Amino acid sequence: MMTDTLLSLSGVHTHIGPYHILQGVDLDVPKGGVTVLLGRNGAGKTTTLRTIMGLWKASQGDVRFGDHVISRLDTPEISRRGIAFVPEDMGIFTDLTVAENMLLAAANGPMDQKRLAWIKDLFPPIGTFWNSSAGTLSGGQKQMLAVARAIIEPRRLILIDEPTKGLAPAIINSMTDALRELKNTDTTILLVEQNFTMASSVGDTVAVMDDGRIIHAGSMKELAEDADLQEQLMGLSLEAHQ
Amino acid sequence: MSDTSIKPRIEKVPLSEQFFQKLPVLLVPMLALGGLVAIGSPDSWLTLTVAGLAMGMMIFIMASGLTVVFGLMDVINFGHGAFVAVGAFVGFTVLAWLAGWTTSPSVMLNLFAVLIAILAAMLVTGLLGYAFERVIVMPVYGEHLKQILVTMGGLIVAQQMIYVVWGPDELHLSRPEALKGSFVIGEAAIEKYRLVAVGIGLALFLAMRHILKSTKVGLLVRAGVENGEMVEALGYRIRRLFLIVFMTGSALAGLGGVMWGLYQETITAHMGSEIMVLVFIVVIIGGLGSVEGCFIGALLVGLLANYTAFLAPKVALISTIALMVAILMWRPQGLYPVVKAK
Numbered sequence: 001m002m003t004d005t006l007l008s009l010s011g012v013h014t015h016i017g018p019y020h021i022l023q024g025v026d027l028d029v030p031k032g033g034v035t036v037l038l039g040r041n042g043a044g045k046t047t048t049l050r051t052i053m054g055l056w057k058a059s060q061g062d063v064r065f066g067d068h069v070i071s072r073l074d075t076p077e078i079s080r081r082g083i084a085f086v087p088e089d090m091g092i093f094t095d096l097t098v099a100e101n102m103l104l105a106a107a108n109g110p111m112d113q114k115r116l117a118w119i120k121d122l123f124p125p126i127g128t129f130w131n132s133s134a135g136t137l138s139g140g141q142k143q144m145l146a147v148a149r150a151i152i153e154p155r156r157l158i159l160i161d162e163p164t165k166g167l168a169p170a171i172i173n174s175m176t177d178a179l180r181e182l183k184n185t186d187t188t189i190l191l192v193e194q195n196f197t198m199a200s201s202v203g204d205t206v207a208v209m210d211d212g213r214i215i216h217a218g219s220m221k222e223l224a225e226d227a228d229l230q231e232q233l234m235g236l237s238l239e240a241h242q
Numbered sequence: 243m244s245d246t247s248i249k250p251r252i253e254k255v256p257l258s259e260q261f262f263q264k265l266p267v268l269l270v271p272m273l274a275l276g277g278l279v280a281i282g283s284p285d286s287w288l289t290l291t292v293a294g295l296a297m298g299m300m301i302f303i304m305a306s307g308l309t310v311v312f313g314l315m316d317v318i319n320f321g322h323g324a325f326v327a328v329g330a331f332v333g334f335t336v337l338a339w340l341a342g343w344t345t346s347p348s349v350m351l352n353l354f355a356v357l358i359a360i361l362a363a364m365l366v367t368g369l370l371g372y373a374f375e376r377v378i379v380m381p382v383y384g385e386h387l388k389q390i391l392v393t394m395g396g397l398i399v400a401q402q403m404i405y406v407v408w409g410p411d412e413l414h415l416s417r418p419e420a421l422k423g424s425f426v427i428g429e430a431a432i433e434k435y436r437l438v439a440v441g442i443g444l445a446l447f448l449a450m451r452h453i454l455k456s457t458k459v460g461l462l463v464r465a466g467v468e469n470g471e472m473v474e475a476l477g478y479r480i481r482r483l484f485l486i487v488f489m490t491g492s493a494l495a496g497l498g499g500v501m502w503g504l505y506q507e508t509i510t511a512h513m514g515s516e517i518m519v520l521v522f523i524v525v526i527i528g529g530l531g532s533v534e535g536c537f538i539g540a541l542l543v544g545l546l547a548n549y550t551a552f553l554a555p556k557v558a559l560i561s562t563i564a565l566m567v568a569i570l571m572w573r574p575q576g577l578y579p580v581v582k583a584k
Contacts, residue, residue, distance in 0.1 A: 053475055079477035091472035093465040095580075100461050107477035149476070 006031040006188050007052065007157060012061035012071070014044075014051045021047045023212035024061065029157070029205075034179065034189040036199040036220060038234065039209035045192040046088055048209070049159045052190075053085045054078045065157070079107070082156035086163065088192075090146040094135030098126060098145055101134050105149035112153075119148045122178050140171035147178065151187070158182070161192045176201060196234075200224040208233045266577040270541045277549040285430040290548045296436035298544025299443020300505060304498030305521045305528075305536050306450060307491020313467035313531020313580050315484050317379055318386055321393035322495055322521065323514025324400030328370060329363035329496025330503035330513060331408050334415050336362045344418040352418035356504075363500045364493040370400075371492025375485055397515060404511040412510045415503045439501055446494075447537050454533060463487060467531045467580055523566050529576025538577055539569075 007029040014022035022044050029035045037045045050056045052063055054075040063071035070078050079085070093101050102111060120127035123144040129137060134145060143163055150158050163179075164172045172195065179202045182189060193199040199206075203220035216223075216233050223229055274291055281287045308322045336359040337344055343355035378396045382388040417435055424431040454460035462483055466473045470480050495514075502517060503509040524543055528535025543562050550561040569577065 055471060055475065074479075075471075075474040076477050076479045079475055085475045087472070087475070091469055091475065093468050093472070095464055095468055096461060103458070104461055104465055104473070104478075105476055 004031040005029065006066065007190065008064045009048070009052070010062050010064070012048075012051060012058045012063060014047055014056050015059045016047070016056060021212055022051060022058070025051075025209075025212065025214055027207055027214050027217070029188060029190050031188055032186065033204035034183055034191055034202050035205045035207065036203035037190065037192045037207050037209060038194075038196070038199060040234065043209040044212040045209055046161055047212075049085065049087075049161050049190070049192060052078075052159060053083065055085075082154075084150035084153075084155040084158045086146045086150050086158065086160040088161040088165065090142050092134050092137075092142045092145055094133070096134055097131055098134050098137070099130050101145055101149055102126070102152055105152045108153055115152065115154075119151065122181060123148050123174075140167050140174075143167060143171070143175065144178075147175070151182065154185075155187055157188045157190065159190050159192075162194060163191070164193065164195045164198055172198060196230075266535070266538055266573075269577075270538060270545070273542060273545050273549075277545065280549065280553055285428050286552065288427065288430040289432060290552055291545065292432045292436050292440065294545035294548035295541060296433075296439040296443075296505070296544070297547060298541040299439050299447075300498055300501050301517070301520055301524050301543060302443055302537050302540035303446055303501060304495050304517065305524045305540060306446070306533055307487075307494040308521060309525045309528060309531055309536045310463065310467075310487055310533060311491045312525065314463055314470070314487050315379075316384070316386075317393075317488075318389050319379070319393045320390055320518070321374060321378070321396035321400065322491070323516075323518040324374075324397045325367040325371060325492045325495035325514070326499040326502065326517055327404055327509070327511055327514035328400060329367045329499030330415070330509040331404055331413075331499075331511075332363040332366045332496070333359040333500030333503060334408075334413055334509055337415065337418075344416070347419060349420040352420035355418055356421070356500075360497055360500050363496040367496025367499070368489045368493035371489040372485065374492065375488040379488070401511045401515070408511075410511070412508050415507055415509050417504050417507065421504070435504060439505065442501065446497075447533075450533055459483075459486075520562060523562050527566050527569050527576055529573075529578040529580055531580035532576065532578035535576055535578035 005028045007027075009025050009027040012022050012025040013020065025044070025048055027037075027048070037048065039045050047056060051058050051071075054070070054073060054077075058071045061071070062069050065078075065081060065083065068081070070081060073081075085091075093104070096104070102116070125137070125141040125144055126148050129141065134142065137145065147160065147163060150160070160179075163175050167175070176198050179189065179191070183202065191199065191203065200220055200223070206216075206218060206220040206223050207214050208216040208223075210233075216229075223233075277291065278284065278287045281290065304322075304326055308319060311317055311319055311322075337355060340355040340358065343351040346352065374396055378392050379389070382392055421435040421438060424433045425437075426432075452460075454464055462473060462478055466480055466483055473480050473483075499514065502513065506513075520543060524536055524539040527539035527542065528537070542565060546561050546565055547558060550558040573579070
């Protein structure tokens with residue numbers, strides 16, 4: 001498992017207005033499994049995902065997806081190459097129904113009913129509130145819809161930005177289960193997560209960011225078992241997050 | 243799934259809140275009822291109400307494109323009036339060419355002439371909208387101050403081009419025979435043309451509503467109004483959608499221009515910039531980006547303008563501004579605020 005590199009960033013710099021956010025990010029995301037991107041607030045995790053997605057353009061360096069450099073492509077083209085994005089604010093269209101949100105996410109044609117049934121099984125509220133306005137969903141249900149949208153069509157890579165932020169523990173458990181089930185498909189996931197317990201339970205590999213750079217990359221299992229390394233990289237031990 | 247998964251539930255909206263949400267829809271019948279009480283005479287009220295609805299529908303036709311353009315593209319287009327004026331002048335030219343049809347006693351020929359004039363106006367203003375978006379608007383996406391300046395510049399250029407092609411004089415735009423005169427019901431006189439305007443406006447509103455609610459393009463427009471970035475992340479080229487919406491909005495302004503010209507029976511190069519005051523009031527009242535709000539706002543403005551012109555002509559001058567102030571004090575984001583992603 002996880003031998004080939006699906007996504008790689010080499011020397012990526014991103015500027016937002018006068019601010020130099022990413023300062024030479026080098027990151028390899030292996031094919032299959034979950035790679036977790038950790039780091040304190042403001043380290044550049046969200047910017048990394050948005051740069052991969054083309055929402056903010058890299059001012060320097062390359063983002064390579066499979067055999068192709070995608071950092072010069074626009075966002076719709078990057079999406080159509082098989083990358084889905086679940087932003088931190090979930091990006092739900094609250095004026096639309098759950099069904100309409102899903103319909104739009106199936107950009108390449110009608111929804112695959114078998115896949116939809118699988119998603120409804122994975123996230124029961126999607127089926128329950130199918131014809132309800134997405135704006136009336138709770139925070140956890142919106143997060144489920146955001147992930148459901150990302151997987152309504154088979155994707156090679158899903159970028160998920162803090163899916164457990166502000167959610168109740170029971171919903172976090174549901175989300176963790178869903179990510180584990182997604183791991184059993186061919187989908188690769190690049191997950192930004194502050195909840196170390198959740199991150200370590202689903203992650204296969206990990207990269208830690210600070211000040212716009214990757215300061216550590218390796219196995220999640222090793223990091224989870226090494227309290228000193230956690231302390232050194234993030235200033236907090238795993239116990240503190242439990 | 244985890245055993246700890248939470249049972250799905252959804253918060254019920256209280257009845258009072260539901261009533262509050264529906265209240266804008268009730269404003270139009272409430273205003274009409276208030277008008278009946280204030281005017282007293284049912285015949286005068288009927289005449290004024292149809293006139294107000296017709297005026298409102300025409301303003302809606304001109305404003306609907308502008309509000310969607312603002313909602314979807316975040317573009318403040320002060321040049322929208324150019325499409326109104328150009329549409330009216332193209333319609334004038336076509337109707338002049340088809341003078342044989344417009345003066346014919348045949349209702350069909352009369353209506354065909356108007357239909358061809360409308361289609362020609364929409365085609366020309368749609369194409370003009372394409373050029374306007376590519377040349378003037380595209381370089382200033384996301385920069386509101388520059389948008390105001392360059393689109394006003396575009397409006398001035400368009401007005402000067404009208405002078406070049408059609409001359410500086412006010413032109414008389416005669417209605418076809420079938421649209422002249424009135425139906426008399428009791429002592430109320432209802433102009434035929436106003437009924438046609440109400441019919442076209444209503445049909446357009448229902449068509450727009452259907453497209454926005456029931457087609458994928460409509461879904462994309464609604465989604466794009468709320469969060470254009472996410473629409474792109476789902477794989478859709480929103481710039482292409484921008485262009486289609488801009489051209490459609492321009493074509494609708496052209497349609498509104500022909501209808502307004504036939505309503506006023508005179509057209510000038512400045513008619514677009516003059517009507518834009520009412521159009522912007524309607525867009526603001528309705529909530530920037532909301533077609534439903536725009537529709538209700540236009541009807542309110544049309545009815546109020548006609549009622550106050552009858553009851554207190556001096557007040558009529560400020561009635562629409564007062565209406566806008568009152569509505570913004572009640573709902574600062576307009577009747578139907580459009581939620582936009584931050």
